[in-house]
Amino acid sequence: MSPTVFAQGHTPRIARTSARRSVIPGFGLTLGYTLLYLSLIVLIPLAGVFYKSAGLGLEGIWAIISTPRVLAALKLSFGAALIGATINAVFGTLIAWVFVRYTFPGKRFFDAIIDLPFALPTAVAGIALTALYAGNGWIGQYLEPLGIKVAYTPLGVIVACTFIGLPFVVRTVQPVLQDAEQELEEAAASLGANRWQTITRVILPTVLPAVLTGYALAFARAVGEYGSVIFIAGNLPMVSEIAPLLIIIKLEEFDYAGATAVATAMLILSFFLLLVINALQAWARRRHGGKP
Amino acid sequence: MNTVSDGLPQSPPPSPPGIQHHPAPLIERNSAITEPAWVRWSLILVALLFLLGFLLLPLVTVFVEALRNGWSAYLAALTEPDALAAIRLTLLTAAIAVTANLIFGLAAAWAIAKFEFRGKSLLITLIDLPFSVSPVVAGLIYILIFGAHGWAGPWLMDHGIKVAFAVPGIVLATIFVTFPFIARELIPLMQEQGTEYEQAALSLGASGWQTFWHVTLPNIRWGLLYGVLLCNARAMGEFGAVSVISGHIRGQTNTMPLHVEILYNEYQFSAAFAVASLLALLALLTLGVKAWLEWRHADQLAATRRH
Numbered sequence: 001m002s003p004t005v006f007a008q009g010h011t012p013r014i015a016r017t018s019a020r021r022s023v024i025p026g027f028g029l030t031l032g033y034t035l036l037y038l039s040l041i042v043l044i045p046l047a048g049v050f051y052k053s054a055g056l057g058l059e060g061i062w063a064i065i066s067t068p069r070v071l072a073a074l075k076l077s078f079g080a081a082l083i084g085a086t087i088n089a090v091f092g093t094l095i096a097w098v099f100v101r102y103t104f105p106g107k108r109f110f111d112a113i114i115d116l117p118f119a120l121p122t123a124v125a126g127i128a129l130t131a132l133y134a135g136n137g138w139i140g141q142y143l144e145p146l147g148i149k150v151a152y153t154p155l156g157v158i159v160a161c162t163f164i165g166l167p168f169v170v171r172t173v174q175p176v177l178q179d180a181e182q183e184l185e186e187a188a189a190s191l192g193a194n195r196w197q198t199i200t201r202v203i204l205p206t207v208l209p210a211v212l213t214g215y216a217l218a219f220a221r222a223v224g225e226y227g228s229v230i231f232i233a234g235n236l237p238m239v240s241e242i243a244p245l246l247i248i249i250k251l252e253e254f255d256y257a258g259a260t261a262v263a264t265a266m267l268i269l270s271f272f273l274l275l276v277i278n279a280l281q282a283w284a285r286r287r288h289g290g291k292p
Numbered sequence: 293m294n295t296v297s298d299g300l301p302q303s304p305p306p307s308p309p310g311i312q313h314h315p316a317p318l319i320e321r322n323s324a325i326t327e328p329a330w331v332r333w334s335l336i337l338v339a340l341l342f343l344l345g346f347l348l349l350p351l352v353t354v355f356v357e358a359l360r361n362g363w364s365a366y367l368a369a370l371t372e373p374d375a376l377a378a379i380r381l382t383l384l385t386a387a388i389a390v391t392a393n394l395i396f397g398l399a400a401a402w403a404i405a406k407f408e409f410r411g412k413s414l415l416i417t418l419i420d421l422p423f424s425v426s427p428v429v430a431g432l433i434y435i436l437i438f439g440a441h442g443w444a445g446p447w448l449m450d451h452g453i454k455v456a457f458a459v460p461g462i463v464l465a466t467i468f469v470t471f472p473f474i475a476r477e478l479i480p481l482m483q484e485q486g487t488e489y490e491q492a493a494l495s496l497g498a499s500g501w502q503t504f505w506h507v508t509l510p511n512i513r514w515g516l517l518y519g520v521l522l523c524n525a526r527a528m529g530e531f532g533a534v535s536v537i538s539g540h541i542r543g544q545t546n547t548m549p550l551h552v553e554i555l556y557n558e559y560q561f562s563a564a565f566a567v568a569s570l571l572a573l574l575a576l577l578t579l580g581v582k583a584w585l586e587w588r589h590a591d592q593l594a595a596t597r598r599h
Contacts, residue, residue, distance in 0.1 A: 023487075023491055023494055023495075024406045024407065024487055024490055024491070024494070025494075025500035025503075026402060026403075026406075026500055026504075027403060027406075027407050027409075029399075030398075030399040030400070030402040030403040031399075031403040031407070031409070033395075033396070033399045034396065034399050034400040034403050034404075034415070035415075037396045037399075038396075038400075038415075038418060038419065041464070041467055041468055041471060042418070042421055042422055042468065042471060043418065045433040045434060045436075045437060045468075046421070046425070046433055048433055048436050048437055048443070049429070049432065049433050049436065052436055091338075091339070091342050094335060094338065094339055094342075095339045095342065095343065097335070098335050098336050098339040099339075101326070102332055102335070102336055104336050104340075108583075110340065110343055111583075112579050112580070112582070112583040113343060113347050113348060113351075113579070114343065114347070115579055115582065116347045116351060116575065116579065117347070118522065118525070118526075119522075119525045119529075119574075119575035119576075119578040119579050119582075120350075120351070120529070120571070120572060120575040121528065121529025121530070121531060121548075121549050121568075121571045121575070122529065122531045122532070122549075123529070123531040123549040123550075123552050123553055123568070123571075124354060124529070124549070124552065124568040124571045124572055124575075125350060127354075127552065127556050127564060127565065127568060128350035128351070128353045128354045128357075128568070129350050131353050131357055131561075131565075132349055132350055132353050137353075138349060138353065139345060139349065159346075162346060163346050163347070163350070166346060166347070182325055185325040186325055189325060195327060198325075220423070220424045221423075223426070224424075224425065224426025224427060224428065224429065224532075225426075225427075225532075226426065226427055226428050226531065226532035226535070227427075227531035227532050227535075227549065231556065244426050244427075244428035244429075244532065245428075247428050247429065247432055247536075248428060248535070248536060251432065251435060251536060254441065256435075256436065256439070256441060259432055260432070260436065263426075263428075263429045263432050266426060266429065267425065267429065270424060270426075271424070274424060
């Protein structure tokens with residue numbers, strides 16, 4: 001799984017004349033089918049959400065979103081996703097570094113395990129994390145005496161968000177570190193930079209755009225995450241209730257308008273945040289001239 | 293010492309005059325681009341502890357909890373009728389969703405990789421869109437259309453077609469969340485391969501279909517398998533979207549992940565973990581095949597992941 005394919009995948013291609021390209025058949029059929037399928041499965045249904053919420057009007061949407069319970073849920077979803085993505089940005093980069101630069105026993109096994117959150121169904125991850133971090137769990141029993149309660153608290157939501165987002169950062173940073181030219185580090189060292197200076201001024205700027213990309217992807221995934229969160233969250237209204245769960249609760253009450261308003265808020269907020277992070281990424285690339 | 297230039301990544305800078313050269317012994321020169329052993333091993337330790345706590349232990353927990361009440365309880369949980377129905381529905385849903393997205397992925401990759409047209413990058417972005425939509429919202433959009441109070445729901449129900457709270461809805465929601473997997477794997481791969489082989493085949497008199505079957509498909513088969521693998525893992529494990537639209541009717545609209553949730557909420561923990569362990573085995577199998585593909589056929593996987 002490569003989360004960066006479209007973000008940065010401008011593969012250099014040999015220029016061909018359009019006349020030679022048109023020899024290949026099937027343009028109308030494949031493009032037509034692609035557009036039809038895309039419209040039927042994704043675009044029209046998604047447009048339906050916006051159409052439905054347009055019917056509510058801005059005041060209508062705001063009236064639903066500004067209730068304390070919805071605000072608390074949105075705050076938790078976005079806050080926990082941000083914290084989780086930040087933890088992943090730090091540890092994911094460290095893990096990518098360790099796997100690219102060092103050798104140690106069991107490396108291949110652990111490298112394969114990193115993709116577990118992509119492959120393990122979220123509901124399974126949810127109940128497993130809950131069992132692990134509950135008061136009597138393998139990890140929870142050591143945290144509880146320290147006064148740290150993870151399961152059934154907002155902290156549990158952060159743990160789930162971290163779990164789900166980890167591979168995005170590692171898999172985005174890893175190839176960039178691999179391609180980074182060690183000659184630059186040698187040059188820096190030979191010019192008198194110590195190791196710390198080389199890391200912060202040579203290596204970090206090179207990988208920063210990749211870290212930000214991974215951060216954005218991990219965040220986007222975590223903010224809408226449902227399966228792995230609801231088991232460990234405890235789902236207390238106002239405390240540990242996430243926004244996607246609130247959508248489901250409203251749907252079960254046949255409150256379609258309320259569910260749509262929350263969904264619209266989530267869609268708009270996450271599109272907006274992704275825009276911001278994309279801009280940050282473009283800035284980092286310009287500023288440091290590092291390879292994406 | 294503090295004049296290491298910010299411009300370093302772009303070009304080898306001219307030697308700034310202020311830098312002092314420290315003639316260092318050989319061993320230290322070797323360590324100029326690596327860290328002291330204790331730093332290395334502490335970093336490795338931190339990384340592995342993180343992976344242990346967040347990834348490995350949850351995985352082990354699934355199997356330990358599943359076998360807590362012994363093998364017979366484990367097998368009983370897997371062979372009771374509701375569990376079997378859930379397994380059947382999951383297999384059926386994944387088969388349909390993967391096939392649908394496979395056909396779409398091939399068509400989209402063919403159109404995007406082999407031709408130039410306006411709006412291509414927008415199209416690629418739109419194909420990626422389902423990844424940035426919460427699974428719950430993905431379920432919601434189909435409820436708005438096909439639900440009892442939806443736009444098309446009442447009309448379809450009058451004609452005897454049930455989509456929401458039935459298998460078609462589950463399949464639709466699964467197709468939505470797994471939508472980009474195969475396309476995003478094939479597009480960069482086929483873009484990189486260009487059109488030379490196809491042009492050669494066509495100029496030698498092959499038809500379009502023959503070219504596709506005998507030239508294009510063999511060239512992308514491992515990348516295709518990779519996409520199918522990831523698509524299938526997500527399709528079988530999808531929870532949020534399916535949870536919204538399934539209605540949780542036992543034995544009828546319950547997929548394996550939903551069955552896990554129901555058992556868990558009924559405090560049948562070891563039964564829940566038993567069904568979950570099947571899904572965890574699927575995840576392990578997926579990871580295994582994926583690692584093998586990355587190791588053995590790296591040249592045929594999408595360019596950006598090659599490392």
